[in-house]
Amino acid sequence: MSVRRDPDRAVLEGFHAVKHALRFGAEVERMVCADRTTVQELADMLAPDVAGAMAQAEEIGDAAILEMTAMPPAGGIVAVARRPAVALDVLLADPSPRPIVLLEAPRRLGNIGACVRVAAAADAAGVLTTGVSDPWHPDALRGSAGLHFALPVARVEDDVSFGDRPLVALATGGTPLGPGVVPPRAVLAFGTERHGLSDALLARADARVEIPMREGVSSLNLATAVAVTLYSP
Numbered sequence: 001m002s003v004r005r006d007p008d009r010a011v012l013e014g015f016h017a018v019k020h021a022l023r024f025g026a027e028v029e030r031m032v033c034a035d036r037t038t039v040q041e042l043a044d045m046l047a048p049d050v051a052g053a054m055a056q057a058e059e060i061g062d063a064a065i066l067e068m069t070a071m072p073p074a075g076g077i078v079a080v081a082r083r084p085a086v087a088l089d090v091l092l093a094d095p096s097p098r099p100i101v102l103l104e105a106p107r108r109l110g111n112i113g114a115c116v117r118v119a120a121a122a123d124a125a126g127v128l129t130t131g132v133s134d135p136w137h138p139d140a141l142r143g144s145a146g147l148h149f150a151l152p153v154a155r156v157e158d159d160v161s162f163g164d165r166p167l168v169a170l171a172t173g174g175t176p177l178g179p180g181v182v183p184p185r186a187v188l189a190f191g192t193e194r195h196g197l198s199d200a201l202l203a204r205a206d207a208r209v210e211i212p213m214r215e216g217v218s219s220l221n222l223a224t225a226v227a228v229t230l231y232s233p
């Protein structure tokens with residue numbers, strides 16, 4: 001089986017993805033690079049905290065790196081790590097006010113990665129997805145710059161229970177987003193890029209919240225909507 005399709009592995013393509021994975025404690029099994037001097041120079045300049053670990057990358061040359069990846073990775077570095085197990089019950093029971101981001105059946109892997117990246121930056125409790133897309137696909141990891149390792153990220157069933165956490169649907173026609181509108185410990189649900197949230201999820205939601213937009217604008221990009229919501233006071 002190709003390592004890119006191995007459900008137990010995370011393939012990290014490019015300097016920033018490898019950097020964040022190392023920084024947030026990924027269990028890296030293999031790290032290879034086109035040219036170790038290039039990697040070391042980048043690490044010394046941009047990530048001295050993980051420069052020692054990156055110096056362990058095995059030098060295999062340009063051609064071998066290009067064979068492993070769909071696109072040339074930044075800095076010519078690729079790593080394979082174990083995907084961390086996510087304990088859903090522990091995540092849901094987390095008593096802190098931090099929200100969970102729920103992406104309902106997202107389609108674009110780059111979008112999933114961008115959502116994970118901003119969720120990590122905003123210190124959300126975790127990111128859950130439903131539907132067929134693998135949130136740990138190498139292209140999603142590129143989009144998150146490896147920040148999947150900074151918080152729990154997992155795929156769940158459509159009818160998963162969120163326990164005592166309030167489910168807040170982000171959709172037009174709801175209460176305008178503003179101070180105090182989103183309750184603590186919320187599960188913030190965002191819909192698919194094309195169709196928005198399903199009727200089933202809207203029916204389950206405890207609240208519906210919208211990000212105000214100028215007349216004539218239909219919607220925000222999925223990752224932009226996640227960013228605005230997470231950073232709203």
Ligand SMILES: C[S@@+](CC[C@H](N)C(=O)[O-])C[C@H]1O[C@@H](n2cnc3c(N)ncnc32)[C@H](O)[C@@H]1O
Nearest residue numbers: 170171190191194195196197210211219220225
């Ligand atoms: C690209 S939008 C989906 C657009 C889709 N055509 C629709 O009608 O909902 C992806 C998701 O981002 C969120 N979103 C985008 N703009 C929003 C807004 N102004 N208010 C609340 N949520 C928004 C929603 O959860 C939406 O399902």
